[in-house]
Amino acid sequence: MYRVIKGLVLTESRCWDPDSERSYQDLFDKLDTNKDGKVDVAELRAGLTAMGISFRKGAAQKIVSSGDKNKDGGLDFNEFNKYLKEHEKKLHLTFKSLDKNNDGHIDASEIKQSLEELGMDITKEEAQTILQSMDIDGTMMVDWNEWRDHFLFNPAHNLNEIIRYWKHSSVLDIGESIAIPDEFTEEEKTSGGWWKQLAAGAMAGAVSRTGTAPLDRAKVFMQVHSSKSNRITLLGGFKQMIKEGGVASLWRGNGVNVLKIAPETAIKFMAYEQYKKLLTPEGGKVQTHQRFMAGSLAGATAQSSIYPMEVMKTRLTLGKTGQYNGMFDCAKKILRKEGIKAFYKGYTPNMIGIIPYAGIDLAVYESLKNAWLSRYAKDTANPGILVLLGCGTISSTCGQLASYPLALLRTRMQAQERNLYSTMTGLMKGIMANEGFFGLYRGILPNFMKVIPAVSISYVVYEYMKTGLGISK
Numbered sequence: 001m002y003r004v005i006k007g008l009v010l011t012e013s014r015c016w017d018p019d020s021e022r023s024y025q026d027l028f029d030k031l032d033t034n035k036d037g038k039v040d041v042a043e044l045r046a047g048l049t050a051m052g053i054s055f056r057k058g059a060a061q062k063i064v065s066s067g068d069k070n071k072d073g074g075l076d077f078n079e080f081n082k083y084l085k086e087h088e089k090k091l092h093l094t095f096k097s098l099d100k101n102n103d104g105h106i107d108a109s110e111i112k113q114s115l116e117e118l119g120m121d122i123t124k125e126e127a128q129t130i131l132q133s134m135d136i137d138g139t140m141m142v143d144w145n146e147w148r149d150h151f152l153f154n155p156a157h158n159l160n161e162i163i164r165y166w167k168h169s170s171v172l173d174i175g176e177s178i179a180i181p182d183e184f185t186e187e188e189k190t191s192g193g194w195w196k197q198l199a200a201g202a203m204a205g206a207v208s209r210t211g212t213a214p215l216d217r218a219k220v221f222m223q224v225h226s227s228k229s230n231r232i233t234l235l236g237g238f239k240q241m242i243k244e245g246g247v248a249s250l251w252r253g254n255g256v257n258v259l260k261i262a263p264e265t266a267i268k269f270m271a272y273e274q275y276k277k278l279l280t281p282e283g284g285k286v287q288t289h290q291r292f293m294a295g296s297l298a299g300a301t302a303q304s305s306i307y308p309m310e311v312m313k314t315r316l317t318l319g320k321t322g323q324y325n326g327m328f329d330c331a332k333k334i335l336r337k338e339g340i341k342a343f344y345k346g347y348t349p350n351m352i353g354i355i356p357y358a359g360i361d362l363a364v365y366e367s368l369k370n371a372w373l374s375r376y377a378k379d380t381a382n383p384g385i386l387v388l389l390g391c392g393t394i395s396s397t398c399g400q401l402a403s404y405p406l407a408l409l410r411t412r413m414q415a416q417e418r419n420l421y422s423t424m425t426g427l428m429k430g431i432m433a434n435e436g437f438f439g440l441y442r443g444i445l446p447n448f449m450k451v452i453p454a455v456s457i458s459y460v461v462y463e464y465m466k467t468g469l470g471i472s473k
Contacts (some may be wrong), residue, residue, distance in 0.1 A: 024081050038074035040064065088148060095147045105141040107131070194269075200465035201458075202265050206258045208458035213257070214250035215450040217241065220317045222443035223411045228435050234446055245321040253317030256327050260309040264302045272298035292362055299354045307350070308343035314414040338417060346413035349424050353406035361399030365391055385459070393455050400447065405440035 031039045031047035039047075045060040067075045067083030075083065096102075100110050112127040134142045134150045142150075209216070218237045226232040232240070241249050275294035280287075303310070312330050324330040334342050368391040400407075409424055409431075431439045 024084060025077065028077050028080050036074075038072070038076045039080060040074040043074075091148055091151055092144065095144055105143050106147065107141050196469040197466070198265055198269060200462050200469055202261050203465050204458040204462035205261045205265075207461045208454045209257050209261075210251070210254055211457050212450040212454045213254040214238070215446040216254075216257070217250055217252060217317050218446040219443040219450075220253075220314060220411055222446065223408050224318060224415045226442045227439070234449075237446075249321065252319065253313050253315075256309055256313045256316060259327075260306045260313070264306045267305050268298045268302035271301040292359055295362070296354050296358050299358060300351055303350060303354070304347075307347060310350070311343050311345060311414045314411055318415055345416070346410035349406040349409040349413070353403040353410065356406070357399040357403035359399075360402045361395045364398045365395035368394060389455055389459060392459075393451055396455070397448065397451055400451070401444075404444055404447070408440055408442060 028039065031043055033043055033047065041060050041064050044064060048060070063083065064073075064075055067079045069079055095106070098106050098110055098114050100113060108124060108127040108131050111130055112124060128140065131140060131142060134146055136146050136149070218234055218241070221237050221241060222232050222234070226237075238250070245252065272294055275297045276290065279290045279294055308331070311334070312327055315330055315334065316324055316327065319330070324333065372387060372391070405428075409427055412427060412431075413424070428440070435442075
């Protein structure tokens with residue numbers, strides 16, 4: 001167990017002291033062996049090895065790539081100096097987030113607590129063994145200097161980076177609005193990087209939903225119009241929609257679906273932070289069940305705020321050519337014909353659906369994460385893109401499978417202009433009587449078909465947006 005944890009968190013290194021006579025300039029001069037005024041990957045790798053500083057595979061390349069602003073393949077002194085100073089700032093934020101009692105030192109109990117927050121249980125003895133590999137002066141505590149020395153030339157291999165790799169994020173957008181919100185590290189909150197991550201996630205969701213909008217419209221079309229007497233296949237649904245409104249009609253309702261991402265994301269994040277504070281004892285850590293409860297309440301708060309847009313999205317999606325002249329025209333017609341209550345049709349099944357979706361999604365993701373960490377995490381905490389996408393896709397699919405009947409009830413209630421079924425239970429009984437149990441799963445095929453492309457598109461766009469916003473290099 002210790003070997004796995006050590007491989008995840010630590011590196012065996014005896015680093016130089018930036019405060020001694022070997023300043024950044026001295027170090028740069030020593031690394032610049034050919035004296036061309038810049039340090040390239042080979043020089044950095046060879047120089048650090050000669051100095052007895054061990055570092056992970058690819059670390060030298062990452063350092064040069066991160067600091068090389070003029071893209072000439074090496075770091076001049078200004079780039080080298082700037083990179084190390086910026087990296088020190090990040091390390092200091094990480095150190096402060098691990099120093100739970102703010103005494104300027106990290107002890108074994110704080111190491112243990114931080115790893116437990118990742119879902120990794122270790123013994124006190126294992127935590128002490130981990131601490132010893134960083135503890136230079138033998139005090140069984142790590143101060144800032146020891147922490148900095150240990151990690152300065154091992155970028156992106158500290159506890160916060162592991163958290164960032166494995167954060168179960170709604171960045172993996174599948175068009176559903178009931179996922180657990182994003183959770184940010186103390187470093188991201190302090191540096192202001194959280195709002196950039198939210199912006200990147202919102203853009204990723206917009207592109208993802210636009211790319212999978214035809215499948216989403218097919219799902220809604222089948223949920224409402226398909227029945228035992230009127231069986232609609234996926235291909236048949238596409239043919240009907242194209243025949244009625246042309247190819248462009250496949251994106252009907254997508255505008256409002258994209259517009260509601262930004263306000264919902266912001267409200268969900270702010271509410272999530274407040275609910276976590278309310279549910280967690282003063283100074284205590286957030287447990288998985290508290291994270292689930294806070295996430296569910298935040299989802300309910302955000303959904304309540306933007307729910308009228310959900311109803312309009314359904315009406316626009318199902319509308320025929322010329323029926324509505326945009327979102328505002330749709331809102332006016334609903335208000336005039338059905339009153340203000342119409343904007344909250346299907347609200348009850350939607351709120352109930354948050355619980356099974358978020359709970360199962362989070363539980364499955366945590367189980368898959370822990371299984372991967374315990375079985376495969378020997379040399380790095382980075383699971384790779386495919387593992388992250390796989391975990392996100394499987395957990396989202398399981399969550400959808402559990403909550404889909406409630407989603408179908410919500411959509412049918414949103415769609416009906418006349419209250420044929422005024423209650424959720426009445427509608428469910430009607431579907432069960434007329435269509436059987438599987439009637440509650442109408443349209444699930446296009447719903448499942450859109451998961452993999454939606455997750456993949458949102459992940460790729462998110463990574464590009466992070467680079468564009470300066471979150472990552």
